[in-house]
Amino acid sequence: MKIDLTNAAFDADALADSVPYCAHLGVKLGVKDGRLVLEMPFQDHLIGNPMVPAIHGGVIGSFLEMAAISQVIRETRATATPKPVDITIDYFRTGRPVTSYAAARIVKLGRRVINVHAEMWQDDETKPVAVLHGHFLIVAE
Numbered sequence: 001m002k003i004d005l006t007n008a009a010f011d012a013d014a015l016a017d018s019v020p021y022c023a024h025l026g027v028k029l030g031v032k033d034g035r036l037v038l039e040m041p042f043q044d045h046l047i048g049n050p051m052v053p054a055i056h057g058g059v060i061g062s063f064l065e066m067a068a069i070s071q072v073i074r075e076t077r078a079t080a081t082p083k084p085v086d087i088t089i090d091y092f093r094t095g096r097p098v099t100s101y102a103a104a105r106i107v108k109l110g111r112r113v114i115n116v117h118a119e120m121w122q123d124d125e126t127k128p129v130a131v132l133h134g135h136f137l138i139v140a141e
Contacts, residue, residue, distance in 0.1 A: 022066060025059065029070060036074050038067050038102045047097065055095030060120060063102050064089060064132035068116040071104035072136055076114070082136035085113060091130045098122050100129065112138055 022029075025046065028039045040046075040063055048056025065087065072082045104118035118132040119125075 019066065021062065025063065027063065027066060035103055035105075036067075036071055038063065038070065040100045040102070042097045042099055052094060053097050055097070055100070057091060057095075060091070060095050060100075060130050061087075061089050061132070063100065064104075064118045064120055064130060065134070067102035067104040067118040067120070068132055068134055069136065071106060071118070072114050072116060072138075075106055076109070076138060078138055080139045082114065082138055085135040085137050087132060087134035089130055089132050093127065093129045095120075095129050096122060101125070104132075114138060 017023075021027075026041050026043055028041075030037055030039065042055075046055045046059050047053045048059070065084065068087075069082055072078060076082075100120055100122050102118055102120040104116050106114055107117050108115040114136050116132070116134050116136060118134075119128040120130050121128050
């Protein structure tokens with residue numbers, strides 16, 4: 001996937017439109033207080049366990065990965081999608097059927113590999129549902 005970020009301002013809408021899975025999950029990107037925040041409104045097809053009901057763990061993982069990759073693209077101005085080297089996700093709480101949010105920050109920026117931390121929360125940002133720790137490879141073109 002190629003992303004055109006040649007303009008001076010970061011275009012969150014262009015980034016979201018370039019990722020079909022964002023549309024499937026209903027993810028919206030926006031800049032709030034200077035940081036990139038993703039929003040995923042609840043939809044019935046996000047449920048993994050209808051008995052609880054709980055958002056599917058794969059949806060949560062994908063949402064966190066989108067947050068991490070989006071942050072890397074925003075900060076590095078990468079024109080190609082960063083490739084995951086390794087990702088670890090810690091699940092702390094049940095993803096309830098409500099709107100979810102995610103944000104990421106770069107922990108260490110190397111020449112080719114970037115270490116990223118992302119968090120997903122719902123009602124209270126201080127109570128994450130899950131967190132991602134990952135390394136991404138910046139592909140030179």
